[in-house]
Amino acid sequence: MAAGTLVSSGTSANIPTGSGSERLCRASISTLNADWQEILSGTAGHIYTIISIIFCDQQGASGDIAIRLNNGSNDIRIVSGQDHAAEATFVFNDKFVMEEDDDLDVYNSVTAGHWWVTYIDQDWT
Numbered sequence: 389m390a391a392g393t394l395v396s397s398g399t400s401a402n403i404p405t406g407s408g409s410e411r412l413c414r415a416s417i418s419t420l421n422a423d424w425q426e427i428l429s430g431t432a433g434h435i436y437t438i439i440s441i442i443f444c445d446q447q448g449a450s451g452d453i454a455i456r457l458n459n460g461s462n463d464i465r466i467v468s469g470q471d472h473a474a475e476a477t478f479v480f481n482d483k484f485v486m487e488e489d490d491d492l493d494v495y496n497s498v499t500a501g502h503w504w505v506t507y508i509d510q511d512w513t
Contacts, residue, residue, distance in 0.1 A: 420502075421501075427493065428492040430491060437485055438486065440480065443496060445474060450474050451498040454494070
């Protein structure tokens, strides 16, 4: 059995030491053209709880999508090769946490994909 690389959570900058703030936020990409794009980038002193990721095909063609999280050194696939029909909507609503070195990237194979991400931003700076 092959061993993976364990990357621990909770870097020292993200341990709450006092009062902070918490906001509901969103990020979006309009008309992503058959490529990967970063939709959310972690910032020092912040913890992000991803609530949902929505994709909608605007090209009118079937294709596939993917979602990955880069933890500062590795791309971790969250969704890979998810098929969608023409003019379909895909909703990913499993919750997960991002920290300061993490980046959230999305991909669609069609030439007009819309993305919407809702998240909670806890700011401890």
